[in-house]
Amino acid sequence: MDRGPTMIDVAEAASVSLKTVSRYVNGATNINPELAERIREAVQTLGYRRNLAAASIRPGWTSRMLGLIIGDLGNPYYSTLARGVEREVHARGYILTTASSDEDATRNDELVDRMLEQRVDGLIIVPPYTGGRSWADLPPPLPPRVFVDRPAPDGGGPTVLADNAAGAARAVELLLQEGATRIAFVGDSELISTMAERRQGYEAALLAAGVEVEPSLVNHGVHTDEQAARTVETLLTEHGADAVFAANNRASIGALRAFRARGERVPLVGFDDFESAELTSPPTTVVSHDIAEMGAIAARTLLDLIDGVEPIERSIVLPAVLRQRGSEKRLQ
């Protein structure tokens, strides 16, 4: 099997020593121009390509590869985050290996192991919903690592989060201003930290306004648009909900489907923006944060960590902003 020419081949072709080629390849300046030219030629004609894997096993050298583990690359939320990470990482000369954990803790741990065996210089991880190994139990040396979107697991590390509670409260306040009194909460499992926080924000806003929290209006465990649509339908027909806070974009889309099927809508505010929120009738109001920026910040934090710069804050929280588009209003 042909593995391509090596430095030795180049050295022979250029009639210089191995070390001189190494110097040339690594951009050393103290090289006789004549030899440099011979080496350049040899590299050209042989089609030499350096072997970074071989270089990386030398002491003091690294792979200049980073690992990113997210829930699902196919989910626009995470791919946007990945894009933000990628931008920063490439700007600093690293490449990125990406993998989806499918929110499975075991799978997540396997991917961590695999990437560490591949000797990535650091990891950016969106922790799976629940469970998984504690970082405190891992054998040293622990790699530089940063957690995003959800709190770091036990023994974790620096974390970049969105302000879920404040964002949710902001959404609910808006619905209250519009005169709603029976605001439904529709979201995924409470075991997901973002969901629990958004739920807290929802309750805090209600309490602050003197509105009682009614358990029958709070719905967790909604994984798909279809489930969300059925849930919203039930909330409207059986529980007298007069507004909906959709705690993620699947819930928003489900609510919109339910409205369409019913031919009737109530005020709606969602959490997380989605591609065509502006195309719905009326356009959908959401609270959302800059996901790509969240990824970029996580990447910068990790790269700093690799360079030995400890982050000032152990946890960075990004604000969620309101994008008011009309769906929070009552029907005219």
Place this chain on the structure above:
Amino acid sequence: MDRGPTMIDVAEAASVSLKTVSRYVNGATNINPELAERIREAVQTLGYRRNLAAASIRPGWTSRMLGLIIGDLGNPYYSTLARGVEREVHARGYILTTASSDEDATRNDELVDRMLEQRVDGLIIVPPYTGGRSWADLPPPLPPRVFVDRPAPDGGGPTVLADNAAGAARAVELLLQEGATRIAFVGDSELISTMAERRQGYEAALLAAGVEVEPSLVNHGVHTDEQAARTVETLLTEHGADAVFAANNRASIGALRAFRARGERVPLVGFDDFESAELTSPPTTVVSHDIAEMGAIAARTLLDLIDGVEPIERSIVLPAVLRQRGSEKRLQ
């Protein structure tokens, strides 16, 4: 700097030779159970992790890493494709490094070089719109590689494509059936092969129906929704278009925006599905292909190639199917 324990450390701790540890780690069966147990313990207590980068430089061994280069990870179209690739790749024990070329040929070539230096076992590439290096000019050995979504460049390799022309023709036929006679084409630059093919399908369908192709109705170079919205507005007010074929999803979204701004719509069929096509009023009819499946097929083709199995077909073409939802109809 601590680089973690090596096989030598494990061998010493377990009082066995290096080779026995190597055998153990690689799952050889012919090991004295007693020694195996000692090694297991040593691995456990030392927290040994194998160094795949070091292993990969041995003859006959590889990195078990694959590279994927796409236009933009943040674009749902490509992230869906990436997810399809990832699924197959992980199932066969590989990890995937992903990178966005931003449709820049030079950037694409740089990424190819970097991944080859990192010694990936193969590459999956969405070729940038235009230009870039010819594969025929690259020095051997050329890595296993597969191209997706657009035709392979000069000297390329196996390719997985969608049937753009047939899909576009199908969309236009549907609009013709609804009685449209002045069907506008709205899409991105003709330099993008998918766009050129969709344009061809558009013209072929018109000609087959005996409808003349009118240049003023054909619009290339639309990159954003905003541009598309303005273009559609002009088509409706100044060129008497009575239907729109939107050649990608940005064009679809732009058309929907223009309709909303005007408070009036004409029949519309788009190419490529989008997240909330079912939420628009009416739901948007599209022709689309299975992007994740396209990625999965590309991945399988590459993995086969790595195993020495040449693909039967040099080019695999996936059908585009019609998802009829109502937007192709005239107003009642």
Place this chain on the structure above:
DNA sequence: TTGTACGCGTTATCAA
């Protein structure tokens, strides 16, 4: 079944 010795492609030391 186990171990010694060597090579993979690269960079670093140190003497020339």
Place this chain on the structure above:
DNA sequence: TTGATAACGCGTACAA
């Protein structure tokens, strides 16, 4: 400025 030689962590002939 250059070059011989020794690592880096690992897998494998080949000998024991």
